[in-house]
Amino acid sequence: MHEKFETHEHDVLIIGAGGAGLRAAIEALGHGARVGVVCKSLLGKAHTVMAEGGIAAAMANVDTADDWRTHFRDTMRGGKFLNNWHMARIHAQESPDRVRELEQWGALFDRTSSGDILQRAFGGHTYKRLCHVGDRTGLEMIRTLQDRGVHLGIDVFMECAITKLLKDGDRVSGALGYWRETGRFVVFKAKAIVVATGGIGKAWRITSNSWEYTGDGMALAYDAGAELMDMEFVQFHPTGMVWPPGVQGILVTEAVRGEGGILRNKDGERFMERYDPEKMELSTRDVVARAIYTEAREGRGTEHGGAYLDISHKPAEYVKKKLPSMYHQFRELADVDITQGPMEVGPTCHYMMGGIRVDAETAQSTVPGLFAAGEAAAGLHGANRLGGNSLSDLLVFGRRAGSAAAEHANGSGPVEVDAQQVLEGTRELLAPFESDGDNPYQVHRELEETMQNYVGIFRNEEDLQKGLGEIEHLNERAARVRVEGSRLFNPGWHLGRDLKSMLTVSKAVALSAAARKESRGAHSRIDHPNYDETWAKQHNIIAREGDQMTLKQLPVMEMPADLKEIVYG
Numbered sequence: 001m002h003e004k005f006e007t008h009e010h011d012v013l014i015i016g017a018g019g020a021g022l023r024a025a026i027e028a029l030g031h032g033a034r035v036g037v038v039c040k041s042l043l044g045k046a047h048t049v050m051a052e053g054g055i056a057a058a059m060a061n062v063d064t065a066d067d068w069r070t071h072f073r074d075t076m077r078g079g080k081f082l083n084n085w086h087m088a089r090i091h092a093q094e095s096p097d098r099v100r101e102l103e104q105w106g107a108l109f110d111r112t113s114s115g116d117i118l119q120r121a122f123g124g125h126t127y128k129r130l131c132h133v134g135d136r137t138g139l140e141m142i143r144t145l146q147d148r149g150v151h152l153g154i155d156v157f158m159e160c161a162i163t164k165l166l167k168d169g170d171r172v173s174g175a176l177g178y179w180r181e182t183g184r185f186v187v188f189k190a191k192a193i194v195v196a197t198g199g200i201g202k203a204w205r206i207t208s209n210s211w212e213y214t215g216d217g218m219a220l221a222y223d224a225g226a227e228l229m230d231m232e233f234v235q236f237h238p239t240g241m242v243w244p245p246g247v248q249g250i251l252v253t254e255a256v257r258g259e260g261g262i263l264r265n266k267d268g269e270r271f272m273e274r275y276d277p278e279k280m281e282l283s284t285r286d287v288v289a290r291a292i293y294t295e296a297r298e299g300r301g302t303e304h305g306g307a308y309l310d311i312s313h314k315p316a317e318y319v320k321k322k323l324p325s326m327y328h329q330f331r332e333l334a335d336v337d338i339t340q341g342p343m344e345v346g347p348t349c350h351y352m353m354g355g356i357r358v359d360a361e362t363a364q365s366t367v368p369g370l371f372a373a374g375e376a377a378a379g380l381h382g383a384n385r386l387g388g389n390s391l392s393d394l395l396v397f398g399r400r401a402g403s404a405a406a407e408h409a410n411g412s413g414p415v416e417v418d419a420q421q422v423l424e425g426t427r428e429l430l431a432p433f434e435s436d437g438d439n440p441y442q443v444h445r446e447l448e449e450t451m452q453n454y455v456g457i458f459r460n461e462e463d464l465q466k467g468l469g470e471i472e473h474l475n476e477r478a479a480r481v482r483v484e485g486s487r488l489f490n491p492g493w494h495l496g497r498d499l500k501s502m503l504t505v506s507k508a509v510a511l512s513a514a515a516r517k518e519s520r521g522a523h524s525r526i527d528h529p530n531y532d533e534t535w536a537k538q539h540n541i542i543a544r545e546g547d548q549m550t551l552k553q554l555p556v557m558e559m560p561a562d563l564k565e566i567v568y569g
């Protein structure tokens with residue numbers, strides 16, 4: 001059957017060409033595997049390219065007292081101890097080598113006067129730890145990884161969306177997708193697959209995320225039988241643009257605060273003194289986001305419902321050098337000169353701490369041959385991610401996923417692609433052309449409102465139940481969306497497919513959020529405002545049984561004594 005379609009065969013198929021996917025590809029190639037990389041957009045345009053502030057790694061170039069132990073402790077404390085400690089330890093220990101490697105491959109970082117990689121302060125990090133290139137770190141990272149990967153000979157399939165994972169018994173055997181330009185189907189056969197598709201921000205109305213962040217990888221893995229973990233933990237970054245409306249949500253990097261930016265309310269009060277007098281603007285993101293939201297809700301917000309963030313006390317040339325993207329962003333989009341006056345900022349949906357449950361050493365999911373890394377995977381960040389810990393996560397666990405996937409492929413026999421699974425996948429994709437239901441854009445707008453209003457920064461039982469009810473209705477409508485026109489580059493058709501992923505992941509988020517009856521990290525329950533001892537020891541696990549989404553709890557792994565000493569000692 002699959003002979004009917006364009007078919008490609010690899011040992012390892014990597015879905016996603018952001019930092020995690022590219023790092024995995026480089027590693028798998030190094031292990032002798034034939035590697036294919038598929039991405040929805042053009043190579044080099046993945047979300048990673050938007051990363052601004054930097055990569056967290058305890059290199060101790062600026063603050064010499066820093067070491068992996070402090071980074072490990074900061075990450076665990078920031079994640080409110082729900083992190084997979086094994087991942088957090090590996091991450092803290094391996095990040096410096098991964099950054100050095102990036103430098104050897106050609107990345108040009110900002111430098112100290114003695115020529116080392118310069119590091120800046122960020123929220124929740126005890127020391128200056130973020131290796132950066134002005135506020136364009138992601139661009140340098142993706143450029144370097146892309147150059148390296150292309151030079152080594154990765155096979156890249158751009159503007160191609162994967163819509164289904166295929167299985168041979170329990171194992172993965174490939175994936176079905178379509179070319180965004182022509183709408184033609186394509187089958188990938190592979191012994192191992194790495195999901196590196198990033199997060200799910202497009203399910204919320206106010207978000208820093210681009211159109212690509214529709215939770216595809218998490219939903220694909222869930223459909224294929226993998227478990228999702230801790231989906232309630234969605235990070236709302238404290239500082240997105242709030243004005244004008246067309247740019248609402250676009251990120252204002254934490255580097256502004258890292259470089260000395262000050263937050264004030266409409267009365268000119270430096271309100272972080274009331275929320276975290278010790279760390280002030282460099283408190284963790286969950287705390288700062290709630291502080292800004294609360295100021296606005298209680299009538300002390302700016303004209304457009306945010307807070308003022310001011311860096312204009314620093315010399316103009318310094319601001320332009322350290323924050324060039326922010327300078328241009330505000331000049332061009334809001335007609336504000338940030339060297340002269342404050343920016344208006346407010347919380348924006350930014351990052352998914354939850355995701356595919358993976359093994360710490362190998363990044364393998366609960367499905368044999370299916371691996372996940374980067375934002376699509378769960379574990380490292382627990383209940384709240386520290387800024388800069390994502391880019392280092394991509395390098396550390398992208399590398400591990402690539403290596404383990406290649407080994408898995410090298411050690412396993414041939415896999416078969418099941419024609420029936422392909423046929424079902426194509427039928428489902430074509431259904432909207434025959435349907436007479438809603439327009440996908442309308443369903444998406446309603447999903448964004450639902451998630452923003454009921455599964456947002458502050459939550460309670462009533463809202464979450466309302467949200468779950470709405471998601472159920474939207475699911476029914478999404479199954480019958482109607483699209484006009486042909487399969488030739490048809491964004492409405494693409495969105496109709498993306499809706500399926502967004503709704504699966506949104507339901508997982510709302511279900512997990514309703515279950516966790518406590519407040520922890522990014523999950524803030526007005527009706528359960530405190531930590532709960534029982535929930536401190538449990539992860540939420542989402543899985544599929546037939547057509548049903550199930551939720552169960554998994555005990556948090558006990559930390560060994562030496563690590564406890566680092567964290568609590």
Ligand SMILES: Cc1cc2nc3c(=O)[nH]c(=O)nc-3n(C[C@H](O)[C@H](O)[C@H](O)COP(=O)(O)OP(=O)(O)OC[C@H]3O[C@@H](n4cnc5c(N)ncnc54)[C@H](O)[C@@H]3O)c2cc1C
Pocket residue numbers: 015016017018019020021038039040041045046047048049050051052053054055056137138160161162163196197198199208209210212216217251350351373374375376387388389390391392394
């Ligand atoms: C504006 C902004 C600034 C940030 N700044 C920082 C920072 O300074 N430091 C930091 O540590 N973190 C930062 N982050 C977070 C960090 O950038 C992301 O978490 C990280 O880049 C995710 O990388 P990834 O490799 O997991 O996914 P991505 O880089 O998003 O790549 C996902 C890839 O998957 C592909 N894809 C998705 N679905 C499909 C599908 N169905 N089929 C085929 N391909 C698919 C996409 O096309 C893309 O190639 C920032 C995030 C944003 C939005």
